[in-house]
Amino acid sequence: MDLWFTEKYGAGAQFSIKVERQLASKKSYYQRIDILETKEFGRILTLDGCLMLTEKDEFIYHEMMVHVPMAAHPEAKKVLVIGAGDGGTIRELTRYSTVEEIEMVEIDQLVVEVCKEYLPQTACKLGDPRVKIFFEDGLKYVRTKKDTYDLILVDSTDPSGPGEGLFTREFYGNCYSALREGGVLVNQHESPYYKNDALAMKRAHRQIKAVFPYCAVYQAHIPTYPSGHWLFGFASKGRHPLEDLDGERWENLGLKTRYYNIDLHRGCFALPNYVKEMLDGNTK
Amino acid sequence: MLSQNDTPIYDALCRLRETGLVHFDVPGHKGGRGNKPLKEFLGGECLKNDVNSMKPLDNLCHPVSVIHDSEELAAQAFGAHSAFFMVNGTTAAVQAMILSACKAGDKIIMPRNVHRSAINALVLCGAVPVYINPGVNQRLGIPLGMAVKDVEEAVKAHPDAKAILVNNPTYYGICSNLPYLAKLAHDHGMLLLADEAHGTHFYFGENMPAAAIHAGADMAAVSMHKTGGSLTQSSFLLCGSGVSAGHVRQIINLTQTTSGSYLLMCSLDLARRNLSLNGKEMCRKTVEFAAYAREEINGMGGYYAFGDEIVNGDTVYAFDPTKLSVHTRDIGLAGIEVYDLMREEYDIQLEFGDIGNFLAIITAGDRALEIERLISALSEIKRLHSRDKAGMLAQEYISPDVVTTPQAAFYSGKTALPIGESAGHVCGEFVMCYPPGIPILAPGERITEEILTYIAYAKEKGCVLTGAEDMAIEHINVVAE
Numbered sequence: 001m002d003l004w005f006t007e008k009y010g011a012g013a014q015f016s017i018k019v020e021r022q023l024a025s026k027k028s029y030y031q032r033i034d035i036l037e038t039k040e041f042g043r044i045l046t047l048d049g050c051l052m053l054t055e056k057d058e059f060i061y062h063e064m065m066v067h068v069p070m071a072a073h074p075e076a077k078k079v080l081v082i083g084a085g086d087g088g089t090i091r092e093l094t095r096y097s098t099v100e101e102i103e104m105v106e107i108d109q110l111v112v113e114v115c116k117e118y119l120p121q122t123a124c125k126l127g128d129p130r131v132k133i134f135f136e137d138g139l140k141y142v143r144t145k146k147d148t149y150d151l152i153l154v155d156s157t158d159p160s161g162p163g164e165g166l167f168t169r170e171f172y173g174n175c176y177s178a179l180r181e182g183g184v185l186v187n188q189h190e191s192p193y194y195k196n197d198a199l200a201m202k203r204a205h206r207q208i209k210a211v212f213p214y215c216a217v218y219q220a221h222i223p224t225y226p227s228g229h230w231l232f233g234f235a236s237k238g239r240h241p242l243e244d245l246d247g248e249r250w251e252n253l254g255l256k257t258r259y260y261n262i263d264l265h266r267g268c269f270a271l272p273n274y275v276k277e278m279l280d281g282n283t284k
Numbered sequence: 285m286l287s288q289n290d291t292p293i294y295d296a297l298c299r300l301r302e303t304g305l306v307h308f309d310v311p312g313h314k315g316g317r318g319n320k321p322l323k324e325f326l327g328g329e330c331l332k333n334d335v336n337s338m339k340p341l342d343n344l345c346h347p348v349s350v351i352h353d354s355e356e357l358a359a360q361a362f363g364a365h366s367a368f369f370m371v372n373g374t375t376a377a378v379q380a381m382i383l384s385a386c387k388a389g390d391k392i393i394m395p396r397n398v399h400r401s402a403i404n405a406l407v408l409c410g411a412v413p414v415y416i417n418p419g420v421n422q423r424l425g426i427p428l429g430m431a432v433k434d435v436e437e438a439v440k441a442h443p444d445a446k447a448i449l450v451n452n453p454t455y456y457g458i459c460s461n462l463p464y465l466a467k468l469a470h471d472h473g474m475l476l477l478a479d480e481a482h483g484t485h486f487y488f489g490e491n492m493p494a495a496a497i498h499a500g501a502d503m504a505a506v507s508m509h510k511t512g513g514s515l516t517q518s519s520f521l522l523c524g525s526g527v528s529a530g531h532v533r534q535i536i537n538l539t540q541t542t543s544g545s546y547l548l549m550c551s552l553d554l555a556r557r558n559l560s561l562n563g564k565e566m567c568r569k570t571v572e573f574a575a576y577a578r579e580e581i582n583g584m585g586g587y588y589a590f591g592d593e594i595v596n597g598d599t600v601y602a603f604d605p606t607k608l609s610v611h612t613r614d615i616g617l618a619g620i621e622v623y624d625l626m627r628e629e630y631d632i633q634l635e636f637g638d639i640g641n642f643l644a645i646i647t648a649g650d651r652a653l654e655i656e657r658l659i660s661a662l663s664e665i666k667r668l669h670s671r672d673k674a675g676m677l678a679q680e681y682i683s684p685d686v687v688t689t690p691q692a693a694f695y696s697g698k699t700a701l702p703i704g705e706s707a708g709h710v711c712g713e714f715v716m717c718y719p720p721g722i723p724i725l726a727p728g729e730r731i732t733e734e735i736l737t738y739i740a741y742a743k744e745k746g747c748v749l750t751g752a753e754d755m756a757i758e759h760i761n762v763v764a765e
Contacts, residue, residue: 139656143663165653169630170660177667210629 005036005044007051009226010194015051017041017224023118028110030162035118041224043119045086047111047157053086054224055121062088062122063260064220064232064268069151069186070096071250071265072234072241076150077101080178082138082166083188084155085111087123093153094125095255102131103149105142107162109135139165145178152179154187159200167200169207172235176211185235189217192275193227201231205279208235216241217279218268220259231275241269288361288560292353293553296341297333297546310336310543335546344369344544345537354553361560362487362506364497364522366529370505371548372540374481375401377505377521379408381477384503384527384535385447386411388691393438394449396684397427399479400714400751402449403726406690413690414442417683418454419599424590424611425640427681427722428599429460432468439472447475452483452496452504455636455643455720457607458600459483459493466500475502475527484512485606488559489567493602502526511570511606511647514555518548566648570606573655574646577608580659586615586666608644610662612637613678616671618745620717622662625669630661636719639677639742643720677741685730688763693728697764700754703739706731709762714751717742723751731762 006016017038024035034046042055053061066089070076077100081089085106093102104126106112112133115123126133134141142152152175156163165171166187175185187208190201208215212235222230234241247262271279286292307314316323316331323331337343342351351369359367370377378401386392388410394402396415406413416438419428435448448469453459462478469476478496480486484506486495496504504522508514523532559566578589588611592603612622623637635643644658687693687710698712708731715725724742725735739757743749749757 137652137656139653139660143656143660162653165657165660168657168660170657170664173664173667174660 005038005046005051007046007049007226010196013194015224015226017044024114026110026114028108030108033108033111033114035114044224045115045119048161050158050161051224052157053088053119053122055119057223058086058088058122060220060222060259061225061230062092063257064218065089065153065155065186065188066092067250067255067257067260068218068232068241068265068268069153069184069234071247071262072245073151073182073184073239074098074246074249075182076184078149079103079151079153080105080142080145080149081153081155082142083157083163084153086115086119087112087126089153089155090128090131091122091125094128094130096253100130102128103134104131105134105136105138107135107137137165139168139171139174142171142174142178147180148178150180150183152183152185154185156188158190158197159203160196167204167207169210172208172211176237179237181237182239183237184239185212185233187233187235189231189233191225191227191230192278193229197226198278202278202281204233206281208233212236214238214240216269217271217275219271219275220268242266286353286357288357288557290353290357291553291557292350292357293341293546294550296350297335297550300335300340301332307335309338330547333547333550336543341546344371344540344549345542351549354549354556358520358552358556359522361556362495362497362520362522364504365525366523366532368521368523368532368536369544369549369552370519370521370536370540371517371544373517374479374505374507374510374519375399375404376536376540377519378402378479378481379405379539380521380532380536381503381505382406382411382447382449383409383538384532385475385477391442391445392447392449393435393442393445393474395427395430395451397454397681397722398449398451399481400716400721400723402479403690403714403723407694407727408691410689410691411446413686414438414445415684415686418681420679420681421594421600424588424594425613425679425681426456427454428458429454429601431599432461432464435465435468439468439474443472445474447477449477449479450496452478452480452486453493453602453604453607455482455722456609456641457482457604459602459604461598461601462494462496462499462501470500476500477502478504480504481507482510482607483604484508484510484559485563485567485570486604488563489571489606490564491571491605492567493604497522497524500524503532508552508555511645512555512559513647513649515548515551518552520552567606569648570646570650573650573652574606574608577644577646577655577659581610581662584659584663584666586670587612587662588614606646608646609641610644611641613640613673613676615666615669616673616676617665617669618676620742620745620747621669622665624746625665626661630657630664632658632661638680638717638720638747639745640680677738682724682732682735682738684726685732686728687730688728690727693763698761699764700759701762703736703758703760706760706762707733707736709765712761712763713753715739715749715757715760716751717747718750728763731760
């Protein structure tokens with residue numbers, strides 16, 4: 001049997017993975033959730049037909065979402081994670097004994113349930129005693145918080161789905177208010193390559209720039225995301241991801257990582273010219 | 285026997301498509317082949333359904349088959365004696381009501397805070413307005429409904445008036461005592477007409493203010509396209525048993541197009557069915573959204589999202605619970621400033637902003653997601669832009685000094701004056717902020733310093749002023765003396 005999962009990247013490009021079998025297919029109020037078993041990438045999670053993670057390369061995304069801000073802000077104790085229903089971001093965060101509280105706000109409870117059952121690789125730390133999970137709209141949750149968090153990680157879907165509100169200026173503004181002095185916001189920042197991803201990337205950057213005094217963008221190479229070239233946003237009330245980096249301190253923690261390291265941290269903020277131009281608003 | 289499940293116009297369009305009819309009639313785009321960019325933009329299905337009147341599709345000016353049936357179903361759905369499809373906006377419906385009730389020289393009693401379409405009708409037909417100053421809520425600065433006592437006095441002073449016109453509700457969601465006004469009008473041989481541009485949902489929701497026709501009004505102009513779900517510009521004119529449907533049709537045909545758009549009519553047909561079948565649930569959802577937003581916004585402080593606590597049994601007889609009207613002056617921002625910030629900085633379009641309030645239209649088409657965005661953006665605007673409110677104008681409504689009828693003033697000899705020098709003269713044209721489109725000055729009213737201050741203030745805050753011949757409103761046409 002020749003069964004394939006295909007995600008369209010644009011009108012004229014698509015990416016396919018051969019599927020061994022479908023493990024789960026659920027429909028929540030917000031979206032369709034599928035878990036597929038593949039030979040090439042292990043189990044994969046898709047939401048409304050968009051690939052969210054594969055067991056094979058999810059470490060890249062989750063390490064880059066967590067270790068970059070944690071190395072730049074080693075004192076972070078209270079962390080808000082928005083989205084992240086698969087648990088991968090939480091898994092990386094719980095590796096820091098210095099983190100005292102993690103609030104995770106995921107809009108779709110069913111995603112968490114499905115991931116707990118089928119993706120223990122990422123969901124394994126959702127039961128950590130420091131983690132509190134709230135099934136709510138992240139935009140609503142953060143609006144009521146003032147001066148509360150050291151770190152906010154926005155591990156969201158694309159702006160076309162239930163994550164739409166997490167790409168807006170009002171959301172970033174509410175995050176600004178919810179962060180303590182020295183706090184950092186890191187967000188899933190889409191990609192510069194395919195048209196819709198690039199539009200979302202530019203829009204997100206424009207909105208974050210309007211709210212935060214400091215913002216930067218860093219990149220990672222994620223084979224199963226459209227174009228493989230993916231971006232993250234780093235915004236703060238002043239903390240600088242490179243100038244405030246204490247590489248030695250992070251290395252002394254002795255965390256074993258497969259993608260992230262301090263050299264890569266220093267390099268990942270260096271962006272291609274065409275991406276810089278897009279972020280500066282110099283392209284159409 | 286037709287039921288509310290039926291959609292005669294929609295069905296006729298579907299049947300027509302199935303025949304593969306070849307068109308040697310207008311429209312000349314021929315299903316979009318003659319205008320490919322338009323077809324690409326709107327979609328082929330849309331253009332294929334943009335067809336002209338023909339026997340199987342009936343004719344809006346003289347409906348005898350599918351349009352007739354759809355109008356009957358609409359009348360049934362709204363509990364009216366007859367219903368007319370309108371494709372030139374609720375403006376046309378309001379004008380048809382007034383033109384049906386009044387001819388030149390006839391009097392009509394109305395609140396002054398009517399939409400321009402009502403006063404336009406007076407310019408067209410020469411009827412004479414007997415204005416009633418609406419009540420005013422001092423804190424919010426907004427005009428309310430008419431006080432019953434004021435209407436009674438007007439009826440007594442002008443027993444020859446042909447009709448009373450009411451807003452049901454006003455743009456802000458305020459309703460008058462319609463059952464009483466209907467009785468008052470009928471006891472004195474007058475018609476009760478309702479501008480229900482913002483009240484479509486009253487006919488379908490539970491615990492809503494009274495719908496005009498249900499309360500005994502003789503005619504009601506209902507903007508299906510505003511909260512009823514049909515396409516922009518499509519509307520219903522509803523009539524009770526006390527008016528001649530044939531006469532109303534003749535009046536409508538004086539000004540309405542003979543090429544009624546089937547896109548608009550089909551949208552009315554489908555929207556009517558949807559409201560009939562699902563309207564109660566749609567209204568429930570809308571009210572729930574609005575109540576939630578009101579609570580969250582009021583909890584934030586600074587803003588005041590008003591609700592049924594302003595009901596006072598007279599000038600606010602009832603409040604439309606679907607309306608999210610928010611008072612902004614206490615954070616030092618004019619409603620229009622919040623309206624502009626919401627679009628420019630947060631990509632959120634509100635319905636209107638005036639000097640002290642804005643209105644967000646909420647319907648069953650919203651999702652919790654959008655409501656959260658609206659609330660969050662308001663909290664950000666407060667955080668970033670609030671300031672001292674000293675020096676802000678408070679009142680949206682200034683009682684007019686009416687010198688002559690709108691028609692006499694509009695067609696009189698006129699002189700253009702620099703607006704700053706016009707105080708004391710009689711205005712020869714309209715000046716209004718659009719939206720909401722309620723005239724600050726109507727033809728025939730005396731220009732005062734107070735009005736000029738208001739206009740200058742509204743302009744400075746960013747309101748779009750319309751109505752005057754001079755698009756920049758630097759000059760104003762006054763009646764030559």
